[in-house]
Amino acid sequence: EPEVTQTPSHQVTQMGQEVILRCVPISNHLYFYWYRQILGQKVEFLVSFYNNEISEKSEIFDDQFSVERPDGSNFTLKIRSTKLEDSAMYFCASSEWSDGTDTQYFGPGTRLTVL
């Protein structure tokens, strides 16, 4: 069964460093998302992406964040200068617009730890 994959599974970085989180969405999916979950809290929407453009972004997704689809398979989230409060689990998701449904399938997540 096709699945969303994410790398790395765990990333440790120093405050102020740049990190890139990588995702490979399900191959025939056209809509991509990033969410984050601070430890013990709910899952929060960051950004959605379609046709090489950001469709919507949340207040969390400030200028320190960017997304890119550098090739036909990868979808990346970049944090330019990490802060302690960026420590969280980051989930990538993708969906296929087929019959009007929009079920988002999630990857296993990348746990980001900022020291």
Next chain:
Amino acid sequence: AQKVTQAQTEISVVEKEDVTLDCVYETRDTTYYLFWYKQPPSGELVFLIRRNSFDEQNEISGRYSWNFQKSTSSFNFTITASQVVDSAVYFCALSESFYTGANSKLTFGKGITLSVRP
């Protein structure tokens, strides 16, 4: 603005008990989707069910069943004869505007931690 409330934070049951996880939502849209996701201790988010706002039929899948009631804006999830493997955090989520063709962000509740003891 859309909102999902999962008032229960933690539930502990003994194996084989039935358990119901509550979800109440708020939305101004007439067209929306409701979801349940499971997050086992390993951390991934596993899709369980999607229900659209026009379909109020209850659904059963094995030991899982869902009760959608628009009148009370609730979408409750029942696990029958719970098992230890059901121990996880369960999230209810809402998305709007799927018919517009736009990406539909998910708004999650805070999740319910279910512990099933042997």
